[in-house]
Amino acid sequence: MIVAGLRALGMSSPISLESRGVGAITRAFSNLLGSVRGLGGNYAAFGTGLLTGLLPCGLSWSAFALATQLSAPTAFLGLFLFGLGTAPLLVLVAFGWVTLKPEWRRPALRIAALLLIGFGMLTITRGSSLFHDSTETKAGWDCCSDTASETLDP
Numbered sequence: 001m002i003v004a005g006l007r008a009l010g011m012s013s014p015i016s017l018e019s020r021g022v023g024a025i026t027r028a029f030s031n032l033l034g035s036v037r038g039l040g041g042n043y044a045a046f047g048t049g050l051l052t053g054l055l056p057c058g059l060s061w062s063a064f065a066l067a068t069q070l071s072a073p074t075a076f077l078g079l080f081l082f083g084l085g086t087a088p089l090l091v092l093v094a095f096g097w098v099t100l101k102p103e104w105r106r107p108a109l110r111i112a113a114l115l116l117i118g119f120g121m122l123t124i125t126r127g128s129s130l131f132h133d134s135t136e137t138k139a140g141w142d143c144c145s146d147t148a149s150e151t152l153d154p
Contacts, residue, residue: 001120008113059086 006012029051036047063082067075100108 001116001123003120005113005115005117005120008109008116 033048033051036051037044039047060082063079067079070078097105097108
């Protein structure tokens with residue numbers, strides 16, 4: 001997230017994604033997306049939505065990972081409710097961007113890039129044992145196990 005935010009601000013990042021093979025995948029996906037957008041009209045909109053649905057989203061992948069640990073009916077219900085919970089905001093953002101005045105789009109992108117960097121830093125600090133007591137981290141990981149009550153009791 002931090003690297004994407006830095007790139008969105010036009011800065012170079014300390015981590016090279018090109019050396020990790022990500023650059024080739026990104027270029028291939030960008031070329032495919034450019035071809036689909038070239039279709040024009042509803043075909044371009046539908047194809048773009050279909051392709052961007054394949055992009056990884058940490059929140060979605062987390063929901064899918066959790067669903068693999070549940071029974072089929074519970075997983076279906078959970079993922080269905082997850083979709084109902086996220087879809088309205090995604091639609092609102094899409095419509096909001098379209099209605100945003102062109103002169104406000106650049107500042108909005110800069111704010112989004114800064115937020116992305118901030119969320120990336122927050123993710124690192126919340127997930128790193130450098131910033132937490134080891135018992136606090138253990139309690140967080142054990143919250144859903146059978147021994148959670150034993151771990152969380154003072």
